[in-house]
Amino acid sequence: MIYELKFADIGEGVHEGEILEWHVNVGDVITVEQLLLEVNTEKVNAEITSPVAGKVVSLEFKEGDIIKVGQILITIDTAGEGEPKTTIPKKEDAKETVKEKDDSLFTPSTPFKRIAKTSTSSKSVSKRVLAAPAVRRQARDAGIDLKLVPGSGPAGRITREDLASYLSGSPKARMTTSPLPEKRKLDIIPGGETRIPLKGIRRTIFNSMRKSKDTAAHYTYFDEVNMGALRDLRNQLKPLMEQRNIKISYPAIVMKCMIPALRKYPILNSSFDEENQEIIVKDYFNIGISVDTDDGLLVPVIKNVEQKSLWDISLEILEVADRARRGKLTLDDVSGGTLTLTSVGNIGGIMATPIIKSPEVAILGLTKSRLKPIIVEKNGGPEVGIGYMMNLSLSLDHRIVDGAVGARFMSELIRYMENPALLWAENTESV
Incomplete structure (x- = not known):
């Protein structure tokens, strides 16, 4: 049959x-x-x-x-x-x-x-040979036949660590004397150009970004926030971080600060149903977090942020980021997002214009926190001081979110970021 x-x-x-x-x-x-x-x-x-x-x-x-x-x-x-x-x-x-x-x-x-x-x-x-696509691609680029690499995973699956061990010349890894195949030749076009096929995750990113730019009416609103209070909060929590072996990240704290601002301006926590021409406003908060991987940008989702503590959110961010980089994300990990948070603060940057993840209507970008001269109120008058400042970039779909609403949301978010104690004073959910 x-x-x-x-x-x-x-x-x-x-x-x-x-x-x-x-x-x-x-x-x-x-x-x-x-x-x-x-x-x-x-x-x-x-x-x-x-x-x-x-x-x-x-x-x-x-x-x-x-x-x-x-x-x-x-x-x-x-x-x-x-x-x-x-x-x-x-x-x-x-x-x-x-x-x-x-x-x-x-x-x-x-x-x-x-x-x-x-x-x-x-x-x-x-x-x-059992191996993830990223491992196979790395092996091809290095001219390595995966049949020569001992696998330590289930059913002999070859991991990144197995390949790295083989490439490093580890005696344990090089258990065979078989000659290596010739290094794969790239398709080099005369003039020094290399043609790279559009495939895999890069093709997915290509299509989703193009779809977003073709449908959403993007605009980006910029503002800056004094990070002094958030830095003080992290310093106060350092002993607990060491006890729990969990590092609370700025994205985790910003996620918590976003919740009361989104409650006040819920239109940013919505999506647009193109087929039925309806705006769907969500009363739950599933925030996507951009993760940079060897295969491209992935966006796992932290579900029900409003119900989780800073510890829970920080741990979950670490876990999904690790799964993303190992190619282990599940469909549930990347589904159901209501708004996305992206951060290049560990790399640098002054500002950015992040692209909205369709069908969402907003994405918030964080940049590097830097020491800058600032004007502060002291002794009843303005004085020049120095403080850690971060620029925020909020991209919105102007079809759904008016400019004034986006500006008000940003101001509310900054209020909580500069006064994180308000999270405890004004909210009943766990912080």
Whole structure:
């Protein structure tokens, strides 16, 4: 019997994906839950496993192709292997929680199961290497055949650390005397140009940023904030930070300061439904945090910020940032955001014009805190002093948020950032 495996609808507005890598060939004998291919979607990278055992008859697409939901990816001859389980799983089966221990990448595509950790009898499959796309790309750039690198992950999966150990010449890693293949030649165009295919996460960023600029009427409002009070707050909390082994970051504190300002100006905590031409104002606060990774910019979401303490938010930011850099984000990690916070303060910068993450209507940018001369009120009059100042950049969709509203929101936010004690005095939620 011929079984047709289709690309499933995982919800959250995901309608297509890009095939990153096939892990089987035509003629291979495969087992249930064996890894078939890796797909990049707008939300996450996905690993698709097989719901049936049998022999691969055909691969309907090649690496780099764009696939749509419902299209057939692969056909499998299941003769003698029994009936297939299902073609497209229910959407609710696609979600994996962070609490589940799973060292593989999130697998939201058909079927939504973890990679089988048992060995296979197929000779062709046993020679295949398990590794994340970023690891494969790093190996290709270094001219390394991953078959020579011992893997320490589940089922022999090769991690970044395994590859780094191999490249460093670790005796433990170099367990083989096989010669290295020739370094892959780049497609260099005469004149010193290099052509880089638009694919993977970079293609996702390309499309989402272009969509945002094509639809939202961007404008950016700038202001500055005196960071003295927030610096004092962090210094006061340092002993507790050391006890709990958690570093409270400025983005975490700013998130808490944003909540009362958003309650006062809730239009910034909204999204626009293009299809139904409706503004959807949210009464919950899920703030996305931009994370710089080797593969590009990712935006995991901190859910229900208004219900969490500074400690909870700081710890969660660290955890999702780590998963983002390791390619372990789940669909739930990157879904449901109501507003985004981005920070380049650890790099530098005076100001920026951040691009809104569609369908949201606002994004707040933080820059580096710097010592500057400032005018302060002292002894009943103005005096010149020095203080740590930070510039804030608030990009808004002018179709939804008027300029005056954006300015008032920024002023309210600055009031809380310069007087963080108000978070305890005026709010009942945990701080």
